[in-house]
Amino acid sequence: MTEPSLELLCEGLREHTAGLARMTDGAAPERHVPTCPEWCLRDLVAHVGNGHRWAATLVAERSADLLPMVPEKAPDDPAQWPGWLRDGAERLLDAVDTVGPDTTVWTFLGPRPARFWVRRMLYDTAVHHADAAISVDRLDGYALASDLAADAIDEAMDMLSGPRAATLNPSLAKLRGDGERIALRPSEPHVTGWLITRRPDGVACQRTADADADVTLRGSVTDLLLVLSRRVPPEEPHVAVSGDRPLLDHWLSLTAFG
Template sequence: MTDLTADQRFWLEALRAEGAALGAAVGVENLAAPVRSCPGWNLERLVGHLGVVYQFQRTHFVRGTASRPDNERQTAPTGPAVLDYFAEQLAQTITALENLDPEAPAWNWGGGPKVAAFWFRRMALETAIHRWDAQAAIGIPIPLDPRLSVDGIAEVLDTQLPSGRRKGPDDAEGVVRLNATDTGDRWVLRLRGTTLAVLDTNTVLDPGPGAQAAAKGTASDLLLALWGRIPLDVLEITGESHLLEALRTG
């Protein structure tokens, strides 16, 4: 294993754990089960999708170049073979990340440095969200790890939304406060149409013009709501709820 930061080791362990939990949730007998949090999908498609994501991303983040890869992706096998495909692609992706230089050039769609470090967090969170999807499809959704959820909320705010992955309205203006009741983490955001600013919660805030909203919930519920996996009304909401819709990335 290469010399990784504590965060990168955490994401790598999360990828292992979440991938194993997803694999354990899906068997041959339930491949046709609908995934209600991903309309139109069944578990076969979800597992195949994630296997393709692993394969595609891995083949380019090990190239040592920040040039944009082509968009050609493999097609996942169908039927029971998709389970072995998923397990193989997960294992190869974990191995690739274990041996990856995080500072090596690597394309990514985020607004930060084009280095391989981006993919440790992204692969862990992609897997965690889809693990929840798979477990929800068979009726046993387990909340996401609180620390990983806090990191996922940060990713929504510092990467997903600034990179144009907003699924909610892009004309909202106001200040939004998010509070994770189980971890004590909080975020204050200013929305101005298509722009978003994460404000320093340790300073006195000037809310400025526009509406305001606040949402409280566990870190897992906050993240799942931002990803459109659970309805916003699961959270304790005050103020203008349409501002929270503007933070959705899924």
């Protein structure tokens, strides 16, 4: 699947940054975020806003090396969160525009074009937007465009199957297997599914419309993303699991992302 254009990625980052702000509007800053058990809403907002600012600095400096994050305190007044969040996202987009989206910078996957950070921060923000929605019992008001949800899964599979996966997270080495297969089947006819194969040398993933698998997860592409990122359980009414459920559970226990 072709990666969305930079314009669409930028629009998505703005949209989900604003969506996160809307979900937290009027909620108590200390409200618990059940999908991020150690956080309250204030922590969630600080994490997203500082992630944007850190990525913006890395891009603006054209850094070839990992830079430490120097957190900026999020406003105490929740009424100021929308502006603070928006400012962080715009710093990143301005930095990419200034240095050029094809300028090579550091990433945890090795040197990549600066646009990498727009894509990465978009999907991090989109999943945390869902966290905020879950926290305030408004997940029914959450939406992610199907092309972006599919690209978020593509990005995650690239990270999980890449040569650096086990070095980034040693637990991912436990995903090695003997050919066990997990299929993701989106309900949208225009979205091709995924077939994940656990091989002795690591994880392989391919886009395919139909293939035999040991376990299959079906649902809208956004619901598939939310299950894969452990934001909703496989028992979610909008998804269905058939086949070897323990195989899926083992995968989910090791691979939460976003």
